[in-house]
Amino acid sequence: MNGIPQGLEQKANEIILRYPPEHRNAALVPVLFEAQKSLGYLSPEVEAWAASTLGVTPVRVREVISFYSMMRREPAGKYHIMFCHNVACSMRGAESLQRYLESKLGIAAGEVTQDGLFSLAAVECLGACGWGPAMLVGEEQYFQLTQEKIDKILDELRQGRMPAGDSPTPLIGNVGLPTE
Amino acid sequence: MSRIEIDGKSVDVPPNINLIEAARAAGIEIPHYCYHPGLSVAGSCRMCQLEVEQNGRKALVIGCATTAAEGMKISTTAERVLKQRQMVLEFLLQNHPLDCPICDDAGECELQNYYMKYGLHDSRVELAEKYRKHKVIDLGPTVVLDSERCVLCSRCVRFLQEITGTGELGIFGQGMDSELLTIPSVRLDNPYSGCVVDLCPVGALTDKDFRFKRRVWYLKKVPSVCQACSRGCNIEIYYDIRHPYKGPGRRIQRLKPRYNHFVNEWWICDRGRYSYHAVDAPDRLTTVQTRSSNGDSAPNIKRVLQEAARAIKNAKEKHGTKSIAVLGSANSSNEDLYVLHRLFTQHLGVHHFDVSLKSEPSGEEDEILRKADLAPNRRGALEIGLRPAASGKFSGDNIIRAALAHEIYVLIVVRHDLSLVLRPEDFNRLGNLDHLLYLGEHESPMVGIAHGVIPIAAWAERDGSYTNFQGRVQRTTQAFPPLGQARPEWEVWRLLGAEVGLTIKAKTAEEVFAELTKNVAAFRGLTWESLIPSGRMLAGVPEPPYRKVRTARPLE
Numbered sequence: 068m069n070g071i072p073q074g075l076e077q078k079a080n081e082i083i084l085r086y087p088p089e090h091r092n093a094a095l096v097p098v099l100f101e102a103q104k105s106l107g108y109l110s111p112e113v114e115a116w117a118a119s120t121l122g123v124t125p126v127r128v129r130e131v132i133s134f135y136s137m138m139r140r141e142p143a144g145k146y147h148i149m150f151c152h153n154v155a156c157s158m159r160g161a162e163s164l165q166r167y168l169e170s171k172l173g174i175a176a177g178e179v180t181q182d183g184l185f186s187l188a189a190v191e192c193l194g195a196c197g198w199g200p201a202m203l204v205g206e207e208q209y210f211q212l213t214q215e216k217i218d219k220i221l222d223e224l225r226q227g228r229m230p231a232g233d234s235p236t237p238l239i240g241n242v243g244l245p246t247e
Numbered sequence: 248m249s250r251i252e253i254d255g256k257s258v259d260v261p262p263n264i265n266l267i268e269a270a271r272a273a274g275i276e277i278p279h280y281c282y283h284p285g286l287s288v289a290g291s292c293r294m295c296q297l298e299v300e301q302n303g304r305k306a307l308v309i310g311c312a313t314t315a316a317e318g319m320k321i322s323t324t325a326e327r328v329l330k331q332r333q334m335v336l337e338f339l340l341q342n343h344p345l346d347c348p349i350c351d352d353a354g355e356c357e358l359q360n361y362y363m364k365y366g367l368h369d370s371r372v373e374l375a376e377k378y379r380k381h382k383v384i385d386l387g388p389t390v391v392l393d394s395e396r397c398v399l400c401s402r403c404v405r406f407l408q409e410i411t412g413t414g415e416l417g418i419f420g421q422g423m424d425s426e427l428l429t430i431p432s433v434r435l436d437n438p439y440s441g442c443v444v445d446l447c448p449v450g451a452l453t454d455k456d457f458r459f460k461r462r463v464w465y466l467k468k469v470p471s472v473c474q475a476c477s478r479g480c481n482i483e484i485y486y487d488i489r490h491p492y493k494g495p496g497r498r499i500q501r502l503k504p505r506y507n508h509f510v511n512e513w514w515i516c517d518r519g520r521y522s523y524h525a526v527d528a529p530d531r532l533t534t535v536q537t538r539s540s541n542g543d544s545a546p547n548i549k550r551v552l553q554e555a556a557r558a559i560k561n562a563k564e565k566h567g568t569k570s571i572a573v574l575g576s577a578n579s580s581n582e583d584l585y586v587l588h589r590l591f592t593q594h595l596g597v598h599h600f601d602v603s604l605k606s607e608p609s610g611e612e613d614e615i616l617r618k619a620d621l622a623p624n625r626r627g628a629l630e631i632g633l634r635p636a637a638s639g640k641f642s643g644d645n646i647i648r649a650a651l652a653h654e655i656y657v658l659i660v661v662r663h664d665l666s667l668v669l670r671p672e673d674f675n676r677l678g679n680l681d682h683l684l685y686l687g688e689h690e691s692p693m694v695g696i697a698h699g700v701i702p703i704a705a706w707a708e709r710d711g712s713y714t715n716f717q718g719r720v721q722r723t724t725q726a727f728p729p730l731g732q733a734r735p736e737w738e739v740w741r742l743l744g745a746e747v748g749l750t751i752k753a754k755t756a757e758e759v760f761a762e763l764t765k766n767v768a769a770f771r772g773l774t775w776e777s778l779i780p781s782g783r784m785l786a787g788v789p790e791p792p793y794r795k796v797r798t799a800r801p802l803e
Contacts, residue, residue, distance in 0.1 A: 092803055124414035124802065129430050133419040 070112045075105050079120055092123045095131055099138060108139040136190070144179045144186035146224050149203040152189040156199035164200050165189065167214055171221065184225070198235060207232035249317040254324060266310035266321060267295055275323055278332060278361045280339075280448045281400035282311035285513045285796075286409055292400050293335045294361070298325040307331060329365065336366035342378040344395045352450030354463040358398070380426050386415075387435035389455055389517060390444060397427045397451035403443035410514065411615070412798035413437045427451065438617060441520045445503060445513070456521060457501045461487055466500055469724040470780060472713055473502070474578065474706045475519040476610060477620040479715030480504060480511035481781065482519070484707055486726045498727055499523040499707060507781045510719065512796045516617050518610065523707065530690040532702035533731025539698070548732065548742065551684075551699040555659075556746035558682030558698075559595065562656040572599035572646045572655045575633055576662035577622030580711030581720065582759040583736035584624070584631045585767065586751060590740050591659075592632070594749040599655070601643040602628040606668050614799050618716060627714030630769040630785060644668075656681040661703075661736065666692035686739060703736045704729035710756040711735070712778055717791050720773055721782035 079098045086093045098121065102113045109117075109132055118125045132138045150165055165176070169187065174180055176189040195201035198210035209220060210233040223230040248259045251269060258273040267277045268284065280292035288311050295310035300320040307327065322328060340358065347353040384392040404416050404427070415435040419428050429435065435443070444454045466485040473480040483503045487493075502523050504515040537546045537554060562570045573591050575584060584602070591597040603625065612619040628634065634642075641649055647665060649655045651673055658680055666674045677683060678696035685697035694700050708729040712722050729735075737759055741751045753759040757775045764770045769785045777783050784790055 090803075124417075124433075125430055126414050126417040126433055127802075130417040130419055134421045136421075 070110070071102075071116050072105060075102055076120075078105075083121070092121050092127075095121050095123060095128065096135070099128075099132065103138060107145075108142045110140075142179070142183075145184050146186075146204050148185060148187045149190040149193070150176070150187060151191070151193045151195070151199065151201045153192040153196075155192075155196035156201055159199045161200035161212075164212055164214070164217070168217055171217070185221075195235065198233070204232075205229075209233055210235070249315060251315050251317070251319040251321060253321045260315045264315055266297055266299070266308070266313050266315055266319075269315040270297075270310065270321070270323065277310050277323060278357075278365060279311060280357060280398055281402060283402050283405075283446060283513075286402060286405040286446075288312050289401050289405065292339070292398065294332065294339075296328060296331045296335070298322040298328050332361070332365040333368055336362055337368050337371075339398050340366070340370065341372055342380075342395070343398075344377065344382075345374075346396070347450075350393075350396065350450040351453045351458055351463075352396075352447070356450055357448040378423065381428070384428070386429060386452075387440055389440050389521075390435050391453050391455055391458065392427065393451055393453070394426050394428060396449050398449055399425055399427060400448060401427075402446040402448070403427070403452060406443055406446055407435075407437075408802040410442070410797045410801070411437050411439050412800045412802050414802045416443070438516045438518065438611070438613070439514060439615065441517045442504070442514050454501065460494060460497070461490070461500045465490060467726075468503075469726045470505055471707065471723040471726075472623070472715075472721045472782075473515060473519040473522065474623045474713075474723075475516075475522040475621065476618040477623060477625060477716040478510065478616055478618045479623055479713055479719065479721050479782075480515045480519055480616060481507040481721065482515060484523070484724075484726045486707070488727050496527055496529065498527050505780075509781070509790065509793065510715065510721075511616055514616060514796055516615070518617065525689070526705040526707050528689065531705070531730055531733070532687055532690060532694070532700065533733060534702065535732050536694065536700040537698065548701060548734075548739070551701060552739075552743045552746050555657075555682060555684045555699050556743060558657050559747060562681060563595070566656055568596045568598065570654070570656040571595065571597045571659075572641060572650065572657070573597060573601075573659045574604075574643055574646055574661065574663055575600065575602040575628065577602045577625035577628050578662055579624060579628075579736050580706075580709075580713055580723070580756070581624065581627045581631065581763060581770070582711055582756050583740070584628050584633055585763040586737040586740040586744075586759060587661075588631050588633055589751070589766075590744045590747075590749055594744065595747065599641040599646055599649070600633055601641070601646060602633050604643040604647075604663065604668060606644075608667075615796060620716065623715070624713045626716055626718060627712075627720075630714060630718075631763070631767055650680060651676060657684075658682075659684045659686075660693060660697075661686045662688065664691040664693055686736060688733070701739050702729075702731060702733040703739065704733045708733070709735040712756075712760055712775075714785065715782075718785040718788035719782045720770070720778055720785060722775070722778040 078101050082097045083091055083094045098117055103109055114125060114128045118128045152161060169175055172180055172185050174187055176187050179186040193201045193203060195210050200212040201210050220230050250259050253270055253273045253275055256273055260269040260272055267279060267282055270277050277295045279295040281289045282295060290309050290312045296307050297310045299306055299308050380394040382393050382395055386392050399418060407416055408414050415433050416429050418425050420426055444452045465487045468483045468485045471482050471484045473482045483505050484499055485501045486499045488498050502520050504513055506513055535546050535548050535551050537551045559571060575587055591600060609619045610621050611617055650658050683697045684699045685693045686701050686703050688703055688705050706723055707726045710725050712720050714720050744751050753762050760775050764773050771786045773783050
């Protein structure tokens with residue numbers, strides 16, 4: 068179909084096979100996420116394709132997309148940054164850090180940089196309250212953020228490299244929790 | 248059966264019914280928005296909360312999603328139940344625009360009704376702080392949405408998924424941002440769209456046909472039966488004749504479905520819903536007309552019928568009863584058809600008669616409600632005997648052919664517009680018959696060629712009974728008197744009978760029906776009263792099995 072890459076069609080068919088044939092529509096959420104991963108956002112063409120592929124109405128597809136805040140109907144930057152603004156991160160300085168990030172990128176939350184490289188979203192809890200401030204870039208997670216750490220991450224991304232994300236386990240000692 | 252107690256009253260309820268229905272059976276109304284007996288349970292509005300005591304434990308539950316079980320003690324008036332209702336209403340009204348003065352639903356709005364009964368709280372939200380949503384969204388040809396008024400009960404969404412299987416509406420967003428909407432590429436345009444307006448408990452969905460036309464408290468209603476096809480859906484006629492200056496000529500304001508378990512449940516199609524416009528159409532025939540009037544005094548019905556009677560007697564003497572033919576109408580009531588049959592076939596011995604033409608217009612049919620046969624009483628005509636019984640007698644199309652071939656001298660036509668089935672030159676030749684008597688509701692080319700024209704009352708202007716395609720006899724009720732000189736069709740036949748020596752004693756539709764049940768085997772045992780409220784099957788015709796009215800392909 069129009070504007071849908073071959074690979075995505077194939078991937079969608081694989082996802083659909085995970086569900087009983089009479090509940091084909093259960094594959095709607097994973098198929099939409101796969102489409103968003105490959106195309107960056109969910110265009111009207113993708114919505115129509117998802118509806119016909121899964122045998123649901125276009126209205127149903129829009130209901131699902133509008134329900135989940137991680138689904139986008141507008142294009143995002145190449146690197147989509149989700150910055151936590153919940154209470155635990157805020158208490159560890161996320162508010163000023165978000166302003167720093169915004170000034171560094173030259174955009175506010177909800178916007179995309181002119182070059183299309185970055186987009187920023189202020190999001191609810193990322194489940195990293197013990198290691199805040201936290202953010203996601205794509206699917207990589209970064210914890211215990213500082214201005215320096217943000218500078219380093221952005222520099223690497225600008226050079227086209229995805230810096231390795233943090234894993235919570237080695238950090239546990241840092242906040243004084245008992246380790247095994 | 249299980250025995251439960253509602254507000255101290257002991258009631259036996261059938262298995263698998265919820266507490267709203269159980270309370271209804273005990274005569275207690277539980278307030279609710281999202282629950283509708285014809286749709287799946289959503290449990291989203293929280294208005295139907297009740298206190299249930301079972302095995303010594305008390306809890307607040309929602310009535311719609313709780314099945315009645317043996318030994319339950321239910322309170323609909325406990326203090327915390329009343330408090331909950333008040334709180335739920337406060338939430339529902341938190342962002343409500345309160346535009347009742349310009350809202351069509353005012354007067355039949357469940358937000359208004361329940362507020363007066365259970366709410367009565369002072370609003371804690373300033374008007375300026377209210378959350379704004381979209382207003383006046385044109386959803387399709389018949390329905391307008393005001394999503395600010397919506398309480399997100401999702402009845403319309405479920406109707407469009409479960410009953411029509413079309414899914415045009417959805418609830419977009421989450422939490423505080425949830426909004427009933429559709430997407431620009433989708434129009435709410437299916438044959439049952441109008442039902443979402445009936446379902447909407449508030450003024451969010453309004454009908455373009457009724458919007459801003461009349462306040463609901465001016466309306467009166469009578470029970471009736473839809474005339475738009477052979478299904479015979481049960482309806483209510485909402486009319487107003489006391490304020491003619493508000494909408495000149497518009498007596499019926501709207502039709503609404505009326506529940507009938509065996510015919511239409513809670514629904515009607517849009518074709519039926521808007522069919523009432525014909526009753527108040529500007530082209531209604533309101534005066535008796537005759538070709539021989541020549542501008543002298545206005546003709547009266549007696550003179551037109553005397554002319555017809557003279558022509559009938561002449562033809563019978565000169566050419567025999569074979570020279571007379573009647574083309575009746577399957578839109579006529581059982582009473583009309585019975586008197587017609589009695590007069591022409593039993594009294595006058597005419598045997599060329601029918602009500603059907605091969606080329607009658609037909610409608611779309613589906614498995615939900617709509618039938619292709621647009622005549623509401625063809626079954627009744629057949630049962631009464633208005634069909635060509637044996638060879639040598641003419642059916643509808645042959646009657647016309649015989650009339651053109653000079654075999655018929657007197658032709659009586661009810662409602663049919665023969666200009667639709669004949670070439671113009673043939674149609675005009677019908678005017679050369681010895682006599683052509685036409686009975687109709689609306690202006691038609693027939694009026695131009697007929698020797699006598701008698702206007703007849705529309706279905707809403709008279710009492711009557713109709714037999715649907717399954718053989719269910721149902722009653723319509725007169726809402727208001729006929730226009731001008733129009734009168735019920737059977738009265739015309741009764742008057743014509745008097746001119747040709749047949750006395751029919753019955754003076755009302757009810758009396759005609761009583762005579763009909765004595766003389767026509769299929770109607771034996773029925774009484775006028777027994778047809779209210781949901782009709783009766785013809786004698787010997789079994790009740791068809793219950794069928795849930797819905798599409799064969801509901802959406803999941």
